[in-house]
Amino acid sequence: MKTSGSTLAVYRKRRFDIWDVLIHLSLLIASLACLLPFLHVVSKSLSEDAFVIANKVFIWPEGFTLGAYEKIFADDSIIRSLYVSVLVTVLFTVLGMIITICAAYPLSRKQLKGRTVLTFIFMFTLYFSGGIIPEYMLINNLGMLDTIWSIILPPAFSAFNLLIMKTALSSSIPDSLEESARIDGAGHFRILVSIVIPLSKPIIATLSLFYAVGRWNTYQDALFYIKQNVDLRPLQLKLYYLVIQASESFQLESTQVSLSNPEVLKASCVVFATLPIICVYPFIQKYFVQGVMLGAVKE
Amino acid sequence: MKIESASRQNETALKNIGLDRRGMIHYLRRDWQLYLLLMIPLAFVLVFKYAPMSGLILAFKNYKIAKGFWGSEWAGFEIFREIFAKHDFGRAVRNTIMLNGLDLLFSFTMPIVLALLLNEIRSVRFKRINQTLLYLPHFLSWIIIGAIAYQLLSESNGAINNLIAMMGGDRIPFLQEDTHWLISYLAIGVWQSMGWGTIIYLASISSINPEMYEAAIVDGAGRWRKVWNVTLPSIRVTIVTLLIMNLGKVMEGSFERVFALQNKATTEYTVTIPVLVYRWGIESGNFSRATALGLFQAVIGLVLVLAADRIAKKLGEDGLL
Numbered sequence: 134m135k136t137s138g139s140t141l142a143v144y145r146k147r148r149f150d151i152w153d154v155l156i157h158l159s160l161l162i163a164s165l166a167c168l169l170p171f172l173h174v175v176s177k178s179l180s181e182d183a184f185v186i187a188n189k190v191f192i193w194p195e196g197f198t199l200g201a202y203e204k205i206f207a208d209d210s211i212i213r214s215l216y217v218s219v220l221v222t223v224l225f226t227v228l229g230m231i232i233t234i235c236a237a238y239p240l241s242r243k244q245l246k247g248r249t250v251l252t253f254i255f256m257f258t259l260y261f262s263g264g265i266i267p268e269y270m271l272i273n274n275l276g277m278l279d280t281i282w283s284i285i286l287p288p289a290f291s292a293f294n295l296l297i298m299k300t301a302l303s304s305s306i307p308d309s310l311e312e313s314a315r316i317d318g319a320g321h322f323r324i325l326v327s328i329v330i331p332l333s334k335p336i337i338a339t340l341s342l343f344y345a346v347g348r349w350n351t352y353q354d355a356l357f358y359i360k361q362n363v364d365l366r367p368l369q370l371k372l373y374y375l376v377i378q379a380s381e382s383f384q385l386e387s388t389q390v391s392l393s394n395p396e397v398l399k400a401s402c403v404v405f406a407t408l409p410i411i412c413v414y415p416f417i418q419k420y421f422v423q424g425v426m427l428g429a430v431k432e
Numbered sequence: 433m434k435i436e437s438a439s440r441q442n443e444t445a446l447k448n449i450g451l452d453r454r455g456m457i458h459y460l461r462r463d464w465q466l467y468l469l470l471m472i473p474l475a476f477v478l479v480f481k482y483a484p485m486s487g488l489i490l491a492f493k494n495y496k497i498a499k500g501f502w503g504s505e506w507a508g509f510e511i512f513r514e515i516f517a518k519h520d521f522g523r524a525v526r527n528t529i530m531l532n533g534l535d536l537l538f539s540f541t542m543p544i545v546l547a548l549l550l551n552e553i554r555s556v557r558f559k560r561i562n563q564t565l566l567y568l569p570h571f572l573s574w575i576i577i578g579a580i581a582y583q584l585l586s587e588s589n590g591a592i593n594n595l596i597a598m599m600g601g602d603r604i605p606f607l608q609e610d611t612h613w614l615i616s617y618l619a620i621g622v623w624q625s626m627g628w629g630t631i632i633y634l635a636s637i638s639s640i641n642p643e644m645y646e647a648a649i650v651d652g653a654g655r656w657r658k659v660w661n662v663t664l665p666s667i668r669v670t671i672v673t674l675l676i677m678n679l680g681k682v683m684e685g686s687f688e689r690v691f692a693l694q695n696k697a698t699t700e701y702t703v704t705i706p707v708l709v710y711r712w713g714i715e716s717g718n719f720s721r722a723t724a725l726g727l728f729q730a731v732i733g734l735v736l737v738l739a740a741d742r743i744a745k746k747l748g749e750d751g752l753l
Contacts, residue, residue, distance in 0.1 A: 188597070191591060251474075263481075263485040266487065426632075
């Protein structure tokens with residue numbers, strides 16, 4: 134593939150025409166469209182109220198100050214939300230991976246009797262579900278409303294991730310390898326722990342990230358299940374209530390200008406909630422791309 | 433060792449002629465560890481995915497909290513008749529189909545265009561930086577995207593409106609007027625997914641045999657002829673498969689996306705089926721009605737996915753199931 138690129142380059146190198154300019158330009162615009170909104174929000178969060186109220190901040194902070202961030206770190210409820218989010222994400226990811234591996238390994242073995250039926254039981258959940266209300270009533274009946282378990286246990290099984298894991302295992306662990314381990318007297322548990330898991334570290338890393346980022350970003354179930362116990366709101370839900378306040382204040386805007394400006398505070402909340410993702414993003418991007426390819430193998 | 437492989441062979445031979453008479457006990461004894469492992473995920477699926485399905489009975493009952501799940505009276509299809517007559521129902525169905533349909537038009541085509549553009553870039557570094565920036569929105573939650581959208585598009589103090597005002601134009605109610613909201617909603621969707629969607633197409637493009645391009649060059653093909661006659665036909669299968677998959681999802685709706693972008697000023701297009709289920713059920717406590725609406729959506733969704741799968745298979749693709 135690499136060599137083909139260079140031969141093509143030889144053919145093409147001679148001309149860099151107007152189309153090349155246009156192509157580079159349009160990609161540049163698309164990329165800037167993805168970058169500039171963040172720059173704007175970051176600048177706003179670092180600016181002084183007066184400049185923001187005067188609508189003078191675009192992509193560079195005016196009157197640099199960290200005041201808004203000091204307020205955020207002084208706000209116990211936001212820090213608590215961060216803590217809840219981290220705790221939930223870690224527990225959820227570990228549980229999700231245990232479940233996925235426990236399902237994927239047996240289902241990837243051809244010798245397993247009843248494999249088709251079992252696979253169907255798992256995969257059917259991808260296409261049909263009870264829906265929002267029956268699930269809500271289940272959580273209610275289990276007494277899990279307003280506990281962190283309501284957002285950890287129900288989504289811990291993901292048919293989509295199972296599909297990826299199963300595909301990866303059946304292609305990366307040949308039956309012959311497993312068979313020889315069996316002949317040496319190893320049971321399935323032993324094979325799983327000392328052969329399959331060490332050999333599948335890359336896919337385990339990828340799927341852990343799928344679980345972790347997915348959990349970090351989802352707020353729908355928290356919105357449904359965590360109502361009374363405001364201390365357990367994860368960060369995204371906390372941010373949602375700040376956004377809600379933003380949209381509700383639209384009608385009151387003219388009267389609110391005189392009050393201290395909430396826009397700066399909102400901007401810094403957005404940056405605060407985005408920062409964890411931005412920090413890990415450069416490192417996890419590649420795993421995600423691999424995951425997408427694996428998911429596309431059979432879909 | 434020989435015995436084992438011989439017995440394996442025997443097993444497959446028997447299976448081939450349909451004479452595998454060994455009972456489940458034999459397999460349970462041999463692979464009990466595998467079945468034991470499966471118990472954990474199976475328990476989760478049964479409790480959290482299949483148990484709620486029994487709750488769908490609510491759609492056929494007149495649920496009263498005082499009477500409980502079993503004590504409530506049967507209503508047959510009365511609940512469905514009731515919701516079909518609701519004004520909000522028609523609007524939610526229309527909105528769901530319209531938002532998804534328009535998404536298909538814009539959010540589906542944009543990644544193809546971007547992938548073709550990225551493929552024309554020779555500088556590895558330029559390409560990589562672009563990809564990194566373009567993938568970024570995919571990693572953000574809809575709440576963050578919604579919050580950023582309001583920072584940029586708000587009528588009185590959004591950055592884009594500030595820019596317009598500075599240049600002497602009139603402020604545009606991007607998110608505070610129905611039609612503008614619809615366009616913003618679609619644009620934000622394109623923005624969020626355009627980069628991420630290129631991955632599959634780029635992978636598909638990279639597997640094209642380079643000799644095809646060389647042959648095209650020998651035949652005197654220019655840049656656009658190569659795209660039209662080599663690249664596009666080669667990724668046609670990928671495009672068709674993804675298109676059919678997306679068509680099957682036309683009744684689904686992202687609750688999070690609509691919910692994060694909605695506000696009180698725009699109500700015409702923000703009521704989709706999942707939003708209505710939330711309002712009727714969790715906000716107003718009318719569980720029967722909300723369950724019926726959810727079931728209506730799930731059944732049509734299932735039928736559409738199955739139809740999409742059938743069509744994909746007819747076209748000679750792998751299918752989805």
